[in-house]
Amino acid sequence: MKIAIVGAGSSYTPELVFKLGETASRLPVTEIMLMDTDEKRLSVMGGFCRRYAKSLGYAFAFGETADLKEAVAGARFVVTQIRIGGNRARTGDEKIPIAHGLIGQETTGAGGFMKALRTVPAMVEIAKSVEEHAPEAWIINYANPTGIVAEGVHRATKAKIAGLCAGGMFPALWTAAALGVPAESVRYDYAGLNHMNFAYNITVGGRAVTEAEMEKIMGQVGSVDFGLLKKIGAVASPYLQYYFHTRKAVEHMANAPSTRGEQVLGLEAEIFAAYADETNSQLPQALHRRGGGGYSEIAIGVMDAIYNNTDRFMVANVPNRGVLPFLPEDAVIETACLVNAAGLKNLTLDPPPKAVWGLISAVKNYEQLAVDAALTGSRDTALLALVAHPLIRDYDIAKPLLDELLEANKQYLPKFFEG
Amino acid sequence: MKIAIVGAGSSYTPELVFKLGETASRLPVTEIMLMDTDEKRLSVMGGFCRRYAKSLGYAFAFGETADLKEAVAGARFVVTQIRIGGNRARTGDEKIPIAHGLIGQETTGAGGFMKALRTVPAMVEIAKSVEEHAPEAWIINYANPTGIVAEGVHRATKAKIAGLCAGGMFPALWTAAALGVPAESVRYDYAGLNHMNFAYNITVGGRAVTEAEMEKIMGQVGSVDFGLLKKIGAVASPYLQYYFHTRKAVEHMANAPSTRGEQVLGLEAEIFAAYADETNSQLPQALHRRGGGGYSEIAIGVMDAIYNNTDRFMVANVPNRGVLPFLPEDAVIETACLVNAAGLKNLTLDPPPKAVWGLISAVKNYEQLAVDAALTGSRDTALLALVAHPLIRDYDIAKPLLDELLEANKQYLPKFFEG
Amino acid sequence: MKIAIVGAGSSYTPELVFKLGETASRLPVTEIMLMDTDEKRLSVMGGFCRRYAKSLGYAFAFGETADLKEAVAGARFVVTQIRIGGNRARTGDEKIPIAHGLIGQETTGAGGFMKALRTVPAMVEIAKSVEEHAPEAWIINYANPTGIVAEGVHRATKAKIAGLCAGGMFPALWTAAALGVPAESVRYDYAGLNHMNFAYNITVGGRAVTEAEMEKIMGQVGSVDFGLLKKIGAVASPYLQYYFHTRKAVEHMANAPSTRGEQVLGLEAEIFAAYADETNSQLPQALHRRGGGGYSEIAIGVMDAIYNNTDRFMVANVPNRGVLPFLPEDAVIETACLVNAAGLKNLTLDPPPKAVWGLISAVKNYEQLAVDAALTGSRDTALLALVAHPLIRDYDIAKPLLDELLEANKQYLPKFFEG
Amino acid sequence: MKIAIVGAGSSYTPELVFKLGETASRLPVTEIMLMDTDEKRLSVMGGFCRRYAKSLGYAFAFGETADLKEAVAGARFVVTQIRIGGNRARTGDEKIPIAHGLIGQETTGAGGFMKALRTVPAMVEIAKSVEEHAPEAWIINYANPTGIVAEGVHRATKAKIAGLCAGGMFPALWTAAALGVPAESVRYDYAGLNHMNFAYNITVGGRAVTEAEMEKIMGQVGSVDFGLLKKIGAVASPYLQYYFHTRKAVEHMANAPSTRGEQVLGLEAEIFAAYADETNSQLPQALHRRGGGGYSEIAIGVMDAIYNNTDRFMVANVPNRGVLPFLPEDAVIETACLVNAAGLKNLTLDPPPKAVWGLISAVKNYEQLAVDAALTGSRDTALLALVAHPLIRDYDIAKPLLDELLEANKQYLPKFFEG
DSSP, X not given: OEEEEETTTSTTHHHHHHHHXXXXXXXXXXXXXXXXXXXXXXXXXXXXXXXXHHHHTOOOEEEEESOHXXXXXXXXXXXXXXXXXXXXXXXXXXXXXXXXXXXXXXXXXXXXHHHHHHHHHHXXXXXXXXXXXOTTOEEEEOOSSHHHHHHHHHHHXXXXXXXXXXXXXXXXXXXHHHHTOOGGGEEEEEEEETTEEEEEEEEETTEEOOHHHHHHHHTTTOSSOXXXXXXXXXXXXXXXXXXXXXXXXXXXHHHOSSOHHHHHHHHHHHHHHHHHOTTOOSOOTHHHHHOOTTHHHHHHHHHHHHHHTOOEEEEEEEEOTTSSTTSOTTOEEEEEEEEETTEEEEBOOOOOOTTTHHHHHHHHHHHHHHHHHHHHOOHHHHHHHHHHSTTTOOHHHHHHHHHHHHHXXXXXXXXXXXX | OEEXXXXXXXXXXXXXXXXXXXXXXXXXXXXXXXXXXXXXHHHHHHHHXXXXXXXXXXXXXXXXXXXXXXXXXXXXXXXXXXXXXXXXXXXXXXXXXXXXTSOOOSSSHHXXXXXXXXXXXXXXXXXXXXXXXXXXXXXXXXXXXXXXXXXXXXXXXXOEEEEOOGGGGHHHHHHHHHHTOOGGGEEEEEEEETTEEEEEEEEETTEEOOHHHHHHHHTTTOSXXXXXXHHHXXXXXXXGHHXXXXXXXXXXXXXXXXXXXXXXXXXXXXXXXXXXXXXXXXXXXXXXXXXXXXXXXXXXXXXXXXXXXXXXXXXXXXEOTTSSTTSOTTOEEEEEEEEETTEEEEBOOOOOOTTTHXXXXXXXXXXXXXXXXXXXXXXXXXXXXXXXXTTTOOHHHHHHHHHHHHHHTGGGOGGGGOO | OEEEEETTTSTTHHHHHHHHHHTTTTSOOOEEEEEOSOHHHHHHHHHHHHHHHHHHTOOOEEEEESOHHHHHTTOSEEEEOOOTTHHHHHHHHXXXXXXXXXXXXSSSHHHHHHHHHXXXXXXXXXXXXXXXXXXXXXXXXXXXXXXXXXXXXXXXXXXXXXXXXXXXXXXXXXXXXXXXXXGGGEEEEEEEETTEEEEEEEEETTXXXXXXXXXXXXXXTOSSXXXXXXXXXXXXXXXXXXHHSXXXXXXXXXXXXXXXXXXXXXXXXXXXXXXXXTTOOXXXXXXXXXXXXXXXXXXXXXXXXXXXXXXXXXXXXXEOTTSSTTSOTTOEEEEEEEEETTEXXXXXXXXXXXXXXXXXXXXXXXXXXXXXXXXXXXXXXXXXXXXXXXXXXXXXXXXXXXXXXXXXXXXXXXXXXXX | OEEEEETTTSTTHHHXXXXXXXXXTTSOOOEEEEEOSOHHHHHHHHHHHHHHHHHHTOOXXXXXXXXXXXXXXXXXXXXXXXXXXXXXXXXXXXHHHHHTTSOOOSSSHHHHHHHHHHHHHHHHHHHXXXXXXXXXXXXXXXXXXXXHHHHHHHHHOOOEEEEOOGGGGHHHHHHHHHHTOOGGGEEEEEEEXXXXXEEEEEEETTEEOOHHHHHHHHTTTOSSOHHHHHHHTSEEOGXXXXXXXXXXXXXXHHHOSSOHHHHHHHHHHHHHHHHHOTTOOSOOTHHHHHOOTTHHHHHHHHHHHHHHTOOEEEEEEEEOTTSSTTSOTTOEEEEEEEEETTEEXXXXXXXXXXXXXXXXXHHHHHHHHHHHHHHHOOHHHHHHHHHHSTTTOOHHXXXXXXXXXXXXXXXXXXXXXXX
């Protein structure tokens, strides 16, 4: 079985290789095809992965290519982890909004919007290639913004895509940490969008948690006020802090000496120096400071459930199909699913907390406009997307902000600068 | 036929009396019962209305009462124009939010919320009285926030209510002004909520307006950027300025020497002095500076259509019933209706502009929580309402703001201070 | 103003001419273009209409043409009353189902299906011509089955169509007859499909009828058991007799000496002989026995409301758009509308009686398959349509029945006999 | 762990005991409480079960009781397999409709309706007892009509109920038989109601079956015409034969020397004689001729998934919750679910075949009226239920039929004979 990793130059690739080795008894991968358009990073990563796998006793055959068709043809799974413009573009996504008094963040707000404009067309190109050259393959995506990317791919292609985010496991992990139970015993209703979601009706081994237990679980969230969570009646994605504590977050960002992207740039240099060292076959220390792990576990969980046809409760980004009646049928939502060989089917839910459906709607409206803008290159639609975003909304702010963001990303957005 | 005017101490009452006289051939009103809890204003207004009607040659029999049951019993229509706390409470609604860096406005944002908390229980009390003592009567409401009030009354009673706003006629008036056509020839789709709505598919005598004509009509709106309206593809309620031009509006309010409420307080003193002058039977000059007229025309239009069973296209606040699929079935929306003796039935619509459904959803979520809070006196729900409001949202702002608003309105909100 | 009458060879044409003359002050028609593919009937009708109009003192200019484009170009309204295959085809629609032990009827059951297969493609052709040559014109259709025809035209064209049926007025007429009130004072909720509908929430001058009054109104329906109507809680289209009293109706039809179509064939011969008599300018006596009048009143009511932009409550066949949540958004339903220059907008309704939504759904499923079959010429879809029809359903009956029906209509159904 | 079996006098009980023994490693049942109101059958079954379990080496402690509270208190699962009126009442359900020219069948048509009237109140009583005395217990129901029973229990109580039917596994079993693949590898969309359902989008190990394979699978259905299934594009419950081949089925039933119920009465006598033989500890031969097995496998599958919190794809009867948009939110449907400790959650589906949604709607309308009638004892509602049923519909047939059915079941239907 062949797996393709698109965007293999990512520093996360070795973690995925490690996990694939660990689960070889369930996922009999023989070939890992590394694909990246940055041939230098690809070459470094190819070398390291071979040394690393060898040191672990894994027998994978690694390939390297910059050609999409070669990468995906014959693959059973295509793992996508691309980052168009790299962490350098990311720092722009962060700093430009901050300069306008807004949240400057990789996936939320104007920064996430700009990342969407860069990423959706690239992911659609990948998906079209999969559609043509590996129509039975599943795309396992964790390129962000993963919900917007999934909606773009669903809209423009028929490729099979599992849009994943580590956040889907958080309610289980929080419950496990708060109550001392195995995460595997936890189930919940989970409603909303990527980085804009709420979990409720939490059960442990089928038993509904008590109110006191629920408060302990809420205590794990951290980044959203505990009193607010109690009133809402659900745990929330940590990214809700940018909505419910905007002023504090903006102040914090405005006063921070560097953005997260800038920090990562430094870390990545350190990490890649270690990867490039031909005498080294161990994961670099700096990787722990990099954060963002956990994706590979979910990615492999999905591949396992699909490959082995084992029914499994998982959270993913899938078309709504009537589960959230206040959103369009075809809107991609992040929600609880049954995953098996037949794919991802979302489950019916109790209605989400009565205080948050409007916020979810507002963000989904923005997301659908962002997909429209990314697929068409329309500046008007892009501006409407920013105005529809609850964190921006003010036309007088959005208009100059958009101009600045587009200009800064000119090289990645040819459609916006045609004609 | 008897008409009751509840909140008859309002300075708008004479305008209504004038219009009732003008349409006597269609609405054979014989008795006008003035009701107000402020007996001093009631007495002044009773005196003036009698002199005014006499001067116009109208033969109405006027009654005065502070008793709700006496007012509504036997009435065919109950016109409600109450203002709990008067313009003094209104200035608090404006100034407290401004002090927190927010929009301070009578119907929009935190100010509108506080007005809702004061008004909904009072209107429910009136509606229950109508339900009991005049079950066939129609409540013709223009007490604000009219959409929230209508939803509260629908939720708590079975009384018949027409929730009106002059804004429902604006698209016709703008089209008439822009194109030189009669307002009566204009029809449109109209979607959204009170003070949060959009009109599109405008026709004149059945002919769809051209793109160039539509731009002329958009040019009439004034308070929302013309370029934004063009991108949205609809005309918008002028109150959208508080959403799309928040920063400017907040700055303007913060720097204004006085709020609208404060100005009105002054005007009202002047107006009531004139009303109280027993030698005077003419409308005071200051009334023109008071603004807000036009309600009586719509109110009488609705009464005419109901009384005479003439089918008539009008905009009103009614339960959604599936017309806007992204809102709950029972959510009150402001939309195009057919009005006749059988009541108000909303019409199906083309979907509203693709850029605004999320904003409408977010505001409706707030509104439903505001109704919940007003009916129950729950501080938790009140706080969730402020957090759900797109113009507030930040929990760290909402929490102290709510405390301050409730404290300032303590005398009008007994439910919030029980136990 | 020009009006085109397509299918002008119909015996109903003079009635329409008469009504157009009567309403000349509201509908200033100058030219009536008669169009028919049967040039002999057209010529007879042209001659009679001229004599008839002259005798009435009407100044219409009549034209005659067999050319569709010539007929519709420049028209403000295109009245369609075609009958493909004439009453001869109709007798087949009646007699073949009867021979299979089924309801044999012009619009209901297998007979209505066959009429749909013949009529939908012809109406789509007309609508496409209107779309091209008179895009602002309204098609005023009363060719049956009018609901299926409207759905076919909506699906295949963008032409404006008002799908009418005299049955939409029945609840008003029954109420007027039962209670001695003017039909104009009556309003109601009206839900369902053409010839498959229910009216309830009846008001007279805005006052809900009492239970006793409702029973009197139900007593007017006649063809559906009174006790059943009381249990259902609504008045019903008389065509419901074919669903609720199937056995009796089938027996009656099987034992009748002739079908309605056969009777009409005789009457039409008599009527046309009178029309052809060049000395005659009066409506023939036999027309009263022909029945089916009343259409022209509704047709002219709709044209009046559109032309003069007078808001008017009327029943018509329009896309559902969420009003009946158990039917698809785009399914054409027969329901209460507001008609004015902007067109037909259906009104929101209270849910229909709890005992009938499943039957309405079943018939709508059939209707949508009938439209599919008519537009594609697919025998498989045609068979599924018959199986979906509640009056047929049995595959062992439907299969040979379909073969026989198609064979009998071969000349009118080229798509079904291609390849 | 205690399991209660309500209706333990059923001849199926030993099969369930056998399976519980087989799966002891996953379901550590220690106590099996047999409950029945027929104390004679209960005693026979208790004796046999003890001998049978002992012969198999199972260590269950058996209890016997006629008291519902004693049966359910402390139970983890309450398996319900009641048959009110026994097979004697069933023969009436079959023979009375046949005498009226209708399908006479245990779960479909008028017979199923009568069974529903007897069974729903009894199941609601059991569910209320579970709600009170074992609120965490799951009711595992296979008393028929299982969909109607589930809706009745959901409407009247908050007890947890899994409404099961062996038919949910048929698409997997047919696919396994047709293609020689393991049933466990098969997944599908499954839409409709109990005994009124369709499966499509069949996959084997995640691979969509080919058209040729689908035809082979359709070939397994048997009781519905293969050509019709191809046109529909799905496999169908064998009970669809009563809808699509009504005439043949009615003829067959009218000419059969005995009904299925009569045959079962004979078999049951034989089976119970064997059970009562105190020297016998083996399953009687006649049980194979009894049919209807397979339920226990599904019942235990559900209990396993709930007890062990293993995610599992299964078909069950659950509230719709938006999955089938043409049915009410709260309508119980039979559909694909994820089962785990948190309960049963239905999955989103592709829309069912375009030719069958109307039939499903019609039957669901009947089912909801049947639940209404069963819960209220209203003869009017009962009559509307029969008229809403696609296999009856004719009021002239339904009216005398209902009288006869009620009279024959008088002893089981006290609510219908009160007052």
